[in-house]
């Protein structure tokens with residue numbers, strides 16, 4: 001009997017689950033400190049696809065952050081995390097990367113509706129994201145929302161979003177088909193964690209509140225899964241096109 005059985009059943013049915021207080025106060029305070037320091041130290045050093053800003057020049061998202069700070073990779077590779085990832089993937093996990101979705105107060109940008117695997121391009125669709133709340137996250141401050149059970153739809157058609165941080169979105173035609181009753185915005189406190197399937201359609205609204213909504217993410221894939229090189233190549237070409245259009249490269 002695994003103590004996360006109920007969470008996993010929810011994940012299998014809806015494509016996501018919440019694990020309340022997965023991290024202790026001490027663990028989350030430590031991660032929070034490292035994230036704050038990282039943003040402070042690197043906001044004027046990172047470039048191109050690794051960083052995106054809001055219109056008032058606050059950091060909105062930071063990508064591949066494990067490449068620049070070894071603590072983040074060590075955090076992702078802790079046994080506690082790998083055991084959970086393995087349980088959810090039903091397979092040996094392989095760590096992919098960590099990202100920071102800082103979504104600052106008042107100006108934090110929306111993330112358009114997308115499936116992670118359109119950007120990751122793994123062939124067997126067996127991948128998950130741990131989305132760790134560093135602040136309270138809810139409908140009022142641009143909390144992450146999911147389309148329930150959308151992981152059962154397979155890989156959907158995407159198009160360029162021209163939105164910094166999430167360069168692909170599902171098409172308008174598909175967005176129109178979504179029933180409001182299938183949209184869920186989990187209410188989180190610091191230390192809570194969401195797990196979503198790499199095919200679960202998700203996004204977040206702008207943060208117009210007075211409170212930041214920081215999330216730290218860790219991506220894992222099934223160690224056996226391989227990349228769809230054609231899809232990955234076209235994703236990268238489209239990302240470069242968008243970065244050029246914004247003068248980020």
Ligand SMILES: O=C(O)CCC(=O)C(=O)O
Nearest residue numbers: 101111116129204215217
């Ligand atoms: O935190 C957000 O607003 C977006 C996060 C996201 O798209 C992801 O974790 O894949």
